[in-house]
Every structure is written in structure tokens, then in C-alpha cells.
Amino acid sequence: xxxxxxxxxxxxxxxxxxxxxxxxxxxxxxxxxxxxxxxxxxxxxxxxxxxxxxxxxxxxxxxxxxxxxxxxxxxxxxxxxxxxxxxxxxxxxxxxxxxxxxxxxxxxxxxxxxxxxxxxxxxxxxxxxxxxxxxxxxxxxxxxxxxxxxxxxxxxxxxxxxxxxxxxxxxxxxxxxxxxxxxxxxxxxxxxxxxxxxxxxxxxxxxxxxxxxxxxxxxxxxxxxxxxxxxxxxxxxxxxxxxxxxxxxxxxxxxxxxxxxxxxxxxxxxxxxxxxxxxxxxxxxxxxxxxxxxxxxxxxxxxxxxx
Amino acid sequence: xxxxxxxxxxxxxxxxxxxxxxxxxxxxxxxxxxxxxxxxxxxxxxxxxxxxxxxxxxxxxxxxxxxxxxxxxxxxxxxxxxxxxxxxxxxxxxxxxxxxxxxxxxxxxxxxxxxxxxxxxxxxxxxxxxxxxxxxxxxxxxxxxxxxxxxxxxxxxxxxxxxxxxxxxxxxxxxxxxxxxxxxxxxxxxxxxxxxxxxxxxxxxxxxxxxxxxxxxxxxxxxxxxxxxxxxxxxxxxxxxxxxxxxxxxxxxxxxxxxxxxxxxxxxxxxxxxxxxxxxxxxxxxxxxxxxxxxxxxxxxxxxxxxxxxxxxxxxxxxxxxxxxxxxxxxxxxxxxxxxxxxxxxxxxxxxxxxxxxxxxxxxxxxxxxxxxxxxxxxxxxxxxxxxxxxxxx
Numbered sequence: 299x300x301x302x303x304x305x306x307x308x309x310x311x312x313x314x315x316x317x318x319x320x321x322x323x324x325x326x327x328x329x330x331x332x333x334x335x336x337x338x339x340x341x342x343x344x345x346x347x348x349x350x351x352x353x354x355x356x357x358x359x360x361x362x363x364x365x366x367x368x369x370x371x372x373x374x375x376x377x378x379x380x381x382x383x384x385x386x387x388x389x390x391x392x393x394x395x396x397x398x399x400x401x402x403x404x405x406x407x408x409x410x411x412x413x414x415x416x417x418x419x420x421x422x423x424x425x426x427x428x429x430x431x432x433x434x435x436x437x438x439x440x441x442x443x444x445x446x447x448x449x450x451x452x453x454x455x456x457x458x459x460x461x462x463x464x465x466x467x468x469x470x471x472x473x474x475x476x477x478x479x480x481x482x483x484x485x486x487x488x489x490x491x492x493x494x495x496x497x498x499x500x501x502x503x504x505x506x507x508x509x510x511x512x513x514x515x516x517x518x519x520x521x522x523x524x525x526x527x528x529x530x531x532x533x534x535x536x537x538x539x540x541x542x543x544x545x546x547x548x549x550x551x552x553x554x555x556x557x558x559x560x561x562x563x564x565x566x567x568x569x570x571x572x573x574x575x576x577x578x579x580x581x582x583x584x585x586x587x588x589x590x591x592x593x594x595x596x597x598x599x600x601x602x603x604x605x
Numbered sequence: 606x607x608x609x610x611x612x613x614x615x616x617x618x619x620x621x622x623x624x625x626x627x628x629x630x631x632x633x634x635x636x637x638x639x640x641x642x643x644x645x646x647x648x649x650x651x652x653x654x655x656x657x658x659x660x661x662x663x664x665x666x667x668x669x670x671x672x673x674x675x676x677x678x679x680x681x682x683x684x685x686x687x688x689x690x691x692x693x694x695x696x697x698x699x700x701x702x703x704x705x706x707x708x709x710x711x712x713x714x715x716x717x718x719x720x721x722x723x724x725x726x727x728x729x730x731x732x733x734x735x736x737x738x739x740x741x742x743x744x745x746x747x748x749x750x751x752x753x754x755x756x757x758x759x760x761x762x763x764x765x766x767x768x769x770x771x772x773x774x775x776x777x778x779x780x781x782x783x784x785x786x787x788x789x790x791x792x793x794x795x796x797x798x799x800x801x802x803x804x805x806x807x808x809x810x811x812x813x814x815x816x817x818x819x820x821x822x823x824x825x826x827x828x829x830x831x832x833x834x835x836x837x838x839x840x841x842x843x844x845x846x847x848x849x850x851x852x853x854x855x856x857x858x859x860x861x862x863x864x865x866x867x868x869x870x871x872x873x874x875x876x877x878x879x880x881x882x883x884x885x886x887x888x889x890x891x892x893x894x895x896x897x898x899x900x901x902x903x904x905x906x907x908x909x910x911x912x913x914x915x916x917x918x919x920x921x922x923x924x925x926x927x928x929x930x931x932x933x934x935x936x937x938x939x940x941x942x943x944x945x946x947x948x949x950x951x952x953x954x955x956x957x958x959x960x961x962x963x964x965x966x967x968x969x970x971x972x973x974x975x976x977x978x979x980x981x982x983x984x985x986x987x988x989x990x991x992x993x994x995x996x997x998x999x
Contacts, residue, residue, distance in 0.1 A: 385679075390628060422666055
């Protein structure tokens, strides 16, 4: 039964904890993901956010889109701030200064804040075993500063610091596998998600909140501005990322792998790459290289789910 | 009666943190602050202190954890030195602007390079402008007292600001002294429970750390400066109350044998105790010498300093840090700035001494005194940029 998810949109609260009126770009699927995560967690949460798009669009003083307690300290330390808050909560509850009401602690950041500059703080927080969730909103580059490459940028993508030129076809390295890095810490729950699959996403956030230890959710967050897409195509391209196997949706629960949105037959990666401006320069040969890699990674993942 | 215990100052400081019933301690190992956090970890492991001891993976995370913890309304402590402070530098500034009443002991050590684990003040001077309340303790007893003092000042709703206690690494941290421990009753009388001005609470959500666009940024900086300046009455009252509770009195600027002194040493930190010995010796030779110790570094005690130097003709300011290519030592620079508009201006000789733990003995202070007299007798004004490295082999 556990692998059977019932998606009923009417069961989802209409209340918004990440309020409308933020300043994200049109079609920002990251803002959508933030909204869904906040919806899944409800009121009883404390959020620590890294510097980045979601921080900038939601909290220009004196405004805020957050209807839950929220703190931003710096770029690379959201995991440390979240676990400091969690540690404080444990101590204060134990000492009778706060009631135990199962407050959830959430750290959040973009791909740069997570897989580059904040990786050390995140790894430390995982290793220490805090009861907290860390969500990476992965839009595959430093979008807030103007689309510079990160270690989350996929192979072949043209960014402002991995531009497609006469000698180089954009990003020359493969995307860092953050979910696997998180899973290697042996934490109780790791999942990938995408805001194009909202129920799958929210279900995972709910599971993460009940994990009893560190939980990590890596959300592919389509960025029409940075990816070179019409804003109305964000949800559509997110689905293609999953249907082509470029970004599989799976979870690792206490070490057990499970694909949560199965794709019986992968669509060719070209379906996903070609509509995007950042991949416009790719030759059929490079697309073939990417196809090969995606197939390999997909097989590796399937092998893990079979264990 | 409070007991006097022969104990290593670091252990005593940790005991003081425990007596404050701290909720969260986050720390990363760095010499020479290690004994303080080691002892706190021990107290937690033995169940003698009910706190979360969070052994982070870096000082950057130590201060970040402290921010998250303090923002939840937990009494929060950390401790570091030199490179650790440099690594957490970014968050040290943010903690102040978020008005989080974190208490940190900075076991002063030289900033690399070259790498050195020994004591001077190059670390604290690197965060001079971070917006924290910064005090100096000169010995183990002062350190113990100032731990409880720091929590009281930091957490006062009128202040709500982090406090840094500076203590000379090794020279004070690793020394065994006779420390008068406070009784529980004294702590209860002196240090109220922490009631945060703002806290992260799902029942009453707030946003902390919003970003400031240019048309609000200057206002926030002015507000922060005003808040730091406005902490002074609380700082003073907390020392007054400390005197009532313990019988030991502290002031922002302290003096020794300054009555009738023509020349005075001016120091921060443990140098003060050595300088006192030099003052005694020079006084016994009939020299009109006294001493000024700066205890409060931020907010800077301008009035008290001006008052202290009123009758003094020559000031021997000894710095344990340097502003390369600038005015020499940061303390002397501050003193000069404080006295620039005054009608009475003592001549100031600025010595840079005791870098990276190099011993500065009473004899050295006497030599610096003699050199100052010599310079003054020569008649030429001692200019700001004429600082002197003391005891350096050429």
C-alpha cells in the first residue's frame, strides 16, 4: 500500500503559507515549489532560508510573503541556522520553556547554496542527526546573480560563466548528484521532486517531516528566465525532465530506493533539451552523449530500486 | 560565603557559562579556546548542564547555529579564537544586525600568517566594527564575572545585542588562578531568565533577516549604531549590580595610581596586570607614573577616557595589533581620535608589543616608559604614524 499514492486535490489545504504577491519572475517554478512545500508543512514550522532568489523575492524590507516564522542569515548556512533553531527548540522543550508541539524545522536554498557554497554546513547538519528537513530548490544555476553556472548546472547548458562558444559547448561537467550525496550520509529520508508533480512533491515533504532525523528533498525548479523558455512552459518542461529520465522522481527511505513516478518508456532527451534556449547550441552528437548518460543513470537508479 | 577555587581559568569560564544555565552551545575546536568548550561538553555529557552541545563542522556554522538558536529565544554561547573568528566573520556582523544576544568568549590569538597559536589582539581588531558589545577581561576572575555579566547585558530587552568577552589566549586561558565562584543564589539574583524581544514562533510568525534596499539601508545602520550607543546605561548598571552581588567593581575605563601621574600606560587585556607591576616599581623610584586600562572597547567610552587622561601629560599606549600601513595600533588610533578636539592633549607614544604571545615583562614596560620620556624630552611632536615596534630584532 505504501507505494500507492492517492492524489486528491480537494484534500489539499487552500491556505497559503507562502503568500501571493512575491516578486518572482513570471512562470517561476521555484516559487511554485516553495508554495507547495509551505502548504505541505502548514503553520507549525520554522524556516531558515539561504540567500538567493526565493529570499530576495519574498522579503524586501518591510514586506514579507511568509506566514510562518522565517529567518535569513546568509548564503551558505541555512542548514546550520535551521539546526541551531532545532537544537534550541529541543533544549527549550526539555527545560519546560516551550511546549512540545512537533514543530518542523526547514532549511532551504538553491542549488548553489546547497551543492556549492553550503555543502559543508549541510553535510555537518546531516551528520549531526538533527530532526530537520533541507529542501534544495534546484534551478540549475546561480539565477539570482544572473545565470552563472553552479555544480548543479547540467552538462551542455549555456550560462553566463559557462557560455556556449566556438571552443566549448556550455557546461563541460556533469551535474553534481546531490540526492546521492545526501543519501550517502545515511539519513532516514531523501527524495527528488518537481513542482510539475505537486502531489508527489507534497507527499514527500510530509514524509520528510515525519522522518525522525535529517531529511533531504531535491526539487527540480524550472527557471524560465535562466533556461530560455516561455514562462507558460515551466510546468510542461518539468514534466519532460521526468518523462525523459533526465530528472527521475524517487525517494530513499531508510536506504530503500523507490521510483515514485514511474516512466515505463523514456522519451528521447532531445524532447526536453530542444525547447530550451540554454541548450540551443547542442549538436546531435552532444545530445547523443547526454542520452547515453541519462540511460546509464536511469539504469543505475532502477538497479537500486530492485534491491 | 562564595568559595575561592584554584582552577584553570578556561574551566572556570565554562562553569560560569553552565551557571548561567545556557540552552545551546555551538563550537568548533580551535586553540586556545578549546578547554572552555571541552569542559562544557563534559558538563553536558555528565548531565550537570541541561543544554544542547552542537559540535559543528566549522566556526562559520558555529555562529550560524548560534543565530538560529538565539532567534528561537534560547540562551546561546560560543567560543573561538583567531582563524575561527576570521572564518565566522561574515556571520559575526549579521548576528549584530539581527540583534541576537549571543555571548561569545574570544580567546585572543594572532591571526595567521604566519600561523601562530599564541596571543595578541589581531583577531579582535579584525571585527572591531562588527557591532557587538566588546569587553576585555584581564584575568580569570574577571572572565568568570563577565560571562554572567555578558548574558545579562546582551539579553536585556533594551539591548538585545551580542556581547564578546575578550581574554588573552594561553596567558590567561590556560593559567590556574584562585577564582571566587558565585553562589547559585548570587546568579539567581543577578541574571534573570532570557525573555527575547523577538523569537521565531509558529504561533506568532515573524520574518527575520529581510534584505535592505538602498532607501532603507542607511536608516538601519543608524538605528544599529544608536542601539549600540544606547546600550551604555545597561552596561553600566550591570557592572553596578555586579558590584552589589559580588563586591567586585568594574568600569569601562579603569585607573591605577593615576593620581598625580604625569605619564600613564594605557593597555587592554592582561597587559594591564604586568603594567601595574611596572607602575609600582617606577612609583617606588619616585616617578610620577600611573595606569589606564580600557575594559570596554565597544561602545567606546569616550567620556570616561577623556576624564581619565585629564591630568596626564604623556600616554604610553601599547597595542597588540597593527593596522598595516596606517596609524599603527588600533587602540592608540582610537585614543588619538577621542582626544583630537580636546584642549588638553597628552603626547602619545604608541608601542606595538607582545605579538603572538611574545613575553612583555615589567622591565619591558619600564623600557617603554623611558623611551617615551626620551622622545618627549627631545621636544619633537610624536606623530600618529611614528609607532614603534617594541623588542623586535633588527
